[in-house]
Amino acid sequence: MFGEKLRVVAIGVETFDRALQDTGVPFIRLDWKPPAAGDTDLVGDLFRIDTACIDESGRSLVDRANREVFDRILKGQPTLRRILPAHRCIEGMTKTTILHAGPPVKWEDMCGPMKGSFLGAIRYEGLAKTDGEAAEMMASGKIAYGPNHARNAVGPMTGMISYSMPVFAVENETFGNTAYCPINEGIGKVMRFGANGPEVIERLRWLEKSVAPALDEAVRALGGVNLKNIIAQSLAMGDEMHQRNVAASLNFHKAIAGPLHEALKKRDDGASVAAFVASGNEQFFLNLAMAASKSIMDPCRDVSHSTVVTAMSRNGVNFGINVSGLGQRWFQAPCLKPEALYFPGFGEDDANPDMGDSAIVECIGIGGFAMGSAPAVVRFVGAGGLADAQRYTRDMGEITVGRNPALAMPNMDFAGVPTGIDIRKVVATGILPVINTGVAHREPGIGQVGAGIVNPPMAIMEEAVRAFAEKYAR
Amino acid sequence: MFGEKLRVVAIGVETFDRALQDTGVPFIRLDWKPPAAGDTDLVGDLFRIDTACIDESGRSLVDRANREVFDRILKGQPTLRRILPAHRCIEGMTKTTILHAGPPVKWEDMCGPMKGSFLGAIRYEGLAKTDGEAAEMMASGKIAYGPNHARNAVGPMTGMISYSMPVFAVENETFGNTAYCPINEGIGKVMRFGANGPEVIERLRWLEKSVAPALDEAVRALGGVNLKNIIAQSLAMGDEMHQRNVAASLNFHKAIAGPLHEALKKRDDGASVAAFVASGNEQFFLNLAMAASKSIMDPCRDVSHSTVVTAMSRNGVNFGINVSGLGQRWFQAPCLKPEALYFPGFGEDDANPDMGDSAIVECIGIGGFAMGSAPAVVRFVGAGGLADAQRYTRDMGEITVGRNPALAMPNMDFAGVPTGIDIRKVVATGILPVINTGVAHREPGIGQVGAGIVNPPMAIMEEAVRAFAEKYAR
Numbered sequence: 016m017f018g019e020k021l022r023v024v025a026i027g028v029e030t031f032d033r034a035l036q037d038t039g040v041p042f043i044r045l046d047w048k049p050p051a052a053g054d055t056d057l058v059g060d061l062f063r064i065d066t067a068c069i070d071e072s073g074r075s076l077v078d079r080a081n082r083e084v085f086d087r088i089l090k091g092q093p094t095l096r097r098i099l100p101a102h103r104c105i106e107g108m109t110k111t112t113i114l115h116a117g118p119p120v121k122w123e124d125m126c127g128p129m130k131g132s133f134l135g136a137i138r139y140e141g142l143a144k145t146d147g148e149a150a151e152m153m154a155s156g157k158i159a160y161g162p163n164h165a166r167n168a169v170g171p172m173t174g175m176i177s178y179s180m181p182v183f184a185v186e187n188e189t190f191g192n193t194a195y196c197p198i199n200e201g202i203g204k205v206m207r208f209g210a211n212g213p214e215v216i217e218r219l220r221w222l223e224k225s226v227a228p229a230l231d232e233a234v235r236a237l238g239g240v241n242l243k244n245i246i247a248q249s250l251a252m253g254d255e256m257h258q259r260n261v262a263a264s265l266n267f268h269k270a271i272a273g274p275l276h277e278a279l280k281k282r283d284d285g286a287s288v289a290a291f292v293a294s295g296n297e298q299f300f301l302n303l304a305m306a307a308s309k310s311i312m313d314p315c316r317d318v319s320h321s322t323v324v325t326a327m328s329r330n331g332v333n334f335g336i337n338v339s340g341l342g343q344r345w346f347q348a349p350c351l352k353p354e355a356l357y358f359p360g361f362g363e364d365d366a367n368p369d370m371g372d373s374a375i376v377e378c379i380g381i382g383g384f385a386m387g388s389a390p391a392v393v394r395f396v397g398a399g400g401l402a403d404a405q406r407y408t409r410d411m412g413e414i415t416v417g418r419n420p421a422l423a424m425p426n427m428d429f430a431g432v433p434t435g436i437d438i439r440k441v442v443a444t445g446i447l448p449v450i451n452t453g454v455a456h457r458e459p460g461i462g463q464v465g466a467g468i469v470n471p472p473m474a475i476m477e478e479a480v481r482a483f484a485e486k487y488a489r
Numbered sequence: 490m491f492g493e494k495l496r497v498v499a500i501g502v503e504t505f506d507r508a509l510q511d512t513g514v515p516f517i518r519l520d521w522k523p524p525a526a527g528d529t530d531l532v533g534d535l536f537r538i539d540t541a542c543i544d545e546s547g548r549s550l551v552d553r554a555n556r557e558v559f560d561r562i563l564k565g566q567p568t569l570r571r572i573l574p575a576h577r578c579i580e581g582m583t584k585t586t587i588l589h590a591g592p593p594v595k596w597e598d599m600c601g602p603m604k605g606s607f608l609g610a611i612r613y614e615g616l617a618k619t620d621g622e623a624a625e626m627m628a629s630g631k632i633a634y635g636p637n638h639a640r641n642a643v644g645p646m647t648g649m650i651s652y653s654m655p656v657f658a659v660e661n662e663t664f665g666n667t668a669y670c671p672i673n674e675g676i677g678k679v680m681r682f683g684a685n686g687p688e689v690i691e692r693l694r695w696l697e698k699s700v701a702p703a704l705d706e707a708v709r710a711l712g713g714v715n716l717k718n719i720i721a722q723s724l725a726m727g728d729e730m731h732q733r734n735v736a737a738s739l740n741f742h743k744a745i746a747g748p749l750h751e752a753l754k755k756r757d758d759g760a761s762v763a764a765f766v767a768s769g770n771e772q773f774f775l776n777l778a779m780a781a782s783k784s785i786m787d788p789c790r791d792v793s794h795s796t797v798v799t800a801m802s803r804n805g806v807n808f809g810i811n812v813s814g815l816g817q818r819w820f821q822a823p824c825l826k827p828e829a830l831y832f833p834g835f836g837e838d839d840a841n842p843d844m845g846d847s848a849i850v851e852c853i854g855i856g857g858f859a860m861g862s863a864p865a866v867v868r869f870v871g872a873g874g875l876a877d878a879q880r881y882t883r884d885m886g887e888i889t890v891g892r893n894p895a896l897a898m899p900n901m902d903f904a905g906v907p908t909g910i911d912i913r914k915v916v917a918t919g920i921l922p923v924i925n926t927g928v929a930h931r932e933p934g935i936g937q938v939g940a941g942i943v944n945p946p947m948a949i950m951e952e953a954v955r956a957f958a959e960k961y962a963r
Contacts, residue, residue, distance in 0.1 A: 251865045252726040252736050253899065262726050265739035272742075272767030276753065276760055286750055293746035390899035391725045400902035425727065425864035426900060428874035 050443040057477055060484035061443055067488035068320055077439070077487075080320035084339050085416040085435045087318075088379055091311035092188040094239040095303065098198070098231040100223070102178045105166050105195050109178065110140065111152075114163045116174025116372045117330025118345040122153045122160070126331035128209025128367055131459020132173035133160070135211025139219050140177050146211075164326055164337070168195040169309045169372035171301060172207035172455055173331070180219065181227030185242065185306040187314060194309035198222050198230075201296040202463065207371075209459040221284075229278045229288050236274035242307040243421065245270065245300070246381060250432070251425045255389040256304040257373060257382030258451035258466055263300035268293050301373065308375040315339055320487060322480075323416060324436040327374035327448065327471060331367055331455075334471050338438055338479050341486065346475040355454045355467025367457040369469045374450045380419050380432035383449035383468065384411040387427045392451060401426070407449050408433065414440040414448065438483070441476045524917040531951055534958035535917055541962035542794055551814075551913070551961075554795035558813050559890040559909045561792075562853055565785035566662040568713040569777065572672070572705040574697070576652045579640050579669055583652065584614065585626075588637045590648025590846045591804025592819040596627045596634070600805035602683025602841055605933020606647035607634070609685025613693050614651050620685075638800055638811070642669040643783045643846035645775060646681035646929055647805070654693065655701030659716065659780035661788060668783035672696050672704075675770040676937065681845075683933040695758075703752045703762050710748035716781040717895065719744065719774070720855060724906070725899045729863040730778040731847060731856030732925035732940055737774035742767050775847065782849040789813055794961060796954075797890060798910040801848035801922065801945060805841055805929075808945050812912055812953050815960065820949040829928045829941025841931040843943045848924045854893050854906035857923035857942065858885040861901045866925060875900070881923050882907065888914040888922065912957070915950045 023042035032044065051057035068076040102108040113136050115129060125133070130150075137149035137158065152158050163169050163176060170176055175197070182195040200218055204210035234240055245266045252262030268275075275292065279285030292299065316325045321339035328335050335347035350368035357363070376382040386393055387408035390401040408427060412418070416435035423429045436448055447470035454465040497516035499506055506518060525531035542550040576582040587610050589603060599607070604624075611623035611632065626632050637643050637650060644650055649671070656669040674692055678684035708714055719740045726736030742749075749766065753759030766773065790799045795813035802809050809821035824842035831837070850856040860867055861882035864875040882901060886892070890909035897903040910922055921944035928939040 248735075252728075254726075261722075262736055262739070265736070265743060268746075269739060269742075269768040273760055273764040276750065276763040279750065280754055280759070285754070286747055289750040290747040294743040390902075394899065394903065401900055402902075425868065426875055428864075428876075429868065 063488040076320045084315045084323040093242045093307035097184040114176040118335030120330045131209035136177045172371040187310040190314040196302045196306035199302040208455045208462040232278040233271045233274040255385040260300040331370035346479045348472040348474045353467035353469040355465040357465035361464035367455045380434035383451045388424045537962040550794040558797040567716045567781035571658040588650040592809030594804045605683035610651045646845040661784040664788040670776045670780035673776040682929040682936040706752040707745045707748040729859040734774035805844040820953045822946040822948045827941035827943040829939040831939035835938035841929045854908035857925045862898045
């Protein structure tokens, strides 16, 4: 059939390889997939976005808008200003307001841990004495609840923020906005994993009465703490700031150690607070990284024509994203379960689906996107060695606008973290954002059962591309 | 001349490559060097050691002895027990005893910074009012001076230890011996770099009166601090514990934060001590790593037939090593100048030759040997990226007995650090131990001017092999 010796390049469907192997014809396989997994409607949408969204000189309005968002991310200067009760800084917090992680969800649709957290938060605020009373308040509409993200706030896992709960107030100095996140409670039975027994409430009270005032005094004495510097330093120290905050937590303590010592000297409970902040909680900085990331991403919202993801968030039922050019609309679909390493005695059957606002850190390029900096994490989640860790980070380079040189990774020859998730690139390449996450037990009151890696469902990325084409490229 | 098409493998002298290139004959070059750089006497010594040092079954006595030393290194459990004035724990310290870094050196032969340190130490002890008086005491034999290494002690750079100076006392719990090292003074004008002005003396006094008693109280309250755990953790956090102790210093502070807070609460100078220990000095842990390494290496001395290096040390004039099977004998030759990155305004002409006992850390496999863990360091010393850092560590694997699994490097897929320098392998391969180091100005009183990488002179490795052959394989 062919006159000369064949040299074959195989692309696409892999079943032909076998036939080639059988014939003995030498071939190389090209690692190529059709865009949008060959979905011709989606390919059409991507094509329309590329061809319709152009200025008079034929330059892409989308690329320009994404560059603008990317620049805003790079310019962000998150500074921790205060640690205050939620009602003193978050707008519209009444005694009966409770905020939660993820896109909006109704009481009756919530997962187990989220329900457990709500009941605990209501009792913590003294609004009910028993879980029964608290559930009744939820069912009868006496509690005004809604997503953190709608109030410039974020929270890990179930993400509870109630009236009295102290929150970090992180100002983005460049844009003047402020974002909020509660204090990380530490490990064991904690509210963010749905636990709500007496010791959980007691710890929250201690955070409110002892830890928060001392931290606030120390931070005010310093005139604020720049969190971007701490994130940058910690990327050189094995952290990616989602699953691993070992160095970042120490670096934060280092930044406030002097004034914290002064603030605690006067207090009887000083030693326990000192020990908690200095060494009690290796994930202490996670909540600061989240508030910093939220303060960086909020000014990136509502940029016309931008396809950059401004929030990824999960409520334990649905995974939702916001996209800059598409405003506050949530694109959502059922959460996946993380690929995780489980604590002894637990397994996948115990796992609640993916949960929490923490994936905001991946939006600025840390967490799973900076896995190359944290080979210890990749082993923890069962994925091998340094090369695997670096591969995650390189893959994220395929779906982002650019690299943030201020967040350089020594382990990646000082390349910046991949920054600004572009839904066009996600859909075209089929590469999903990778998120490092903790795993909660699906029953309330039990807590964390593992940690792992998770992706958003591809469906929400596709839905966002369709909506974008609909709005900008009809 | 040859009947068929040539396929050439080139080994050895590289000048032939050009000739091959000119003829167009394809060839591959094998990266091979003759053992001992082709020195036939040395090759003979290595051969005699291999063939003469065997038991009745023909097994190598040297390999067995080195395995014993390697096991002792791995078994070492360095625990910080106390922080005490030198005279209360180091044997034979009188008011007029001063210990220094490196092999023995006479007053008149000392380099500038070493002389500056001696004069400062004499004034610090109140033995003289002026440098002139102090120099007179040195010249007239009124000061008994000698190497730290002879008194179970080590010190960075000039390495001064005098009567009143507080030292870390680190016990190797497995073998019961204790090693000593002074407290790191921080950066700027400091005695270890030869500075000796009033502010240097004042800081030493503050370390003695304020820092040391508080640290001692905190450490005693804990019943000791295991330093091996801190070293292991910090290898996952970008440190190699010689040039970079950023994480290790924080991890040490984390270990003592609670009791240190209690100890400092009662003191007026508490805040300054808290700030110094928590955040004032990123090299704080270096001196603890040195004491830990010394405590690990001392029980490895005097193992018959072992070719493992038990100390590498420099006095600013000579580089000296001890070898286990060759007792306390110093093999020494003039120090090389480090390949360094200099601080602005300084250059190689300002540099003093290599100095300090700090290379004891490389003897247990950290420092330059663990460079793969610390890509930030390799860039600082001008050597590129992660691959360069990993190459240093892999090269050190060629000249060591084995890997220490308790000191695993996530950046090297959790391989242990290369441990136990074998002088036979150094001479046979021509690969010298790599040492990360600070660089002092050659004039006293100026301080640190840079940081870089240095090797021992090959001559002392060769001399040690010759002496070993002489003793064990005549």
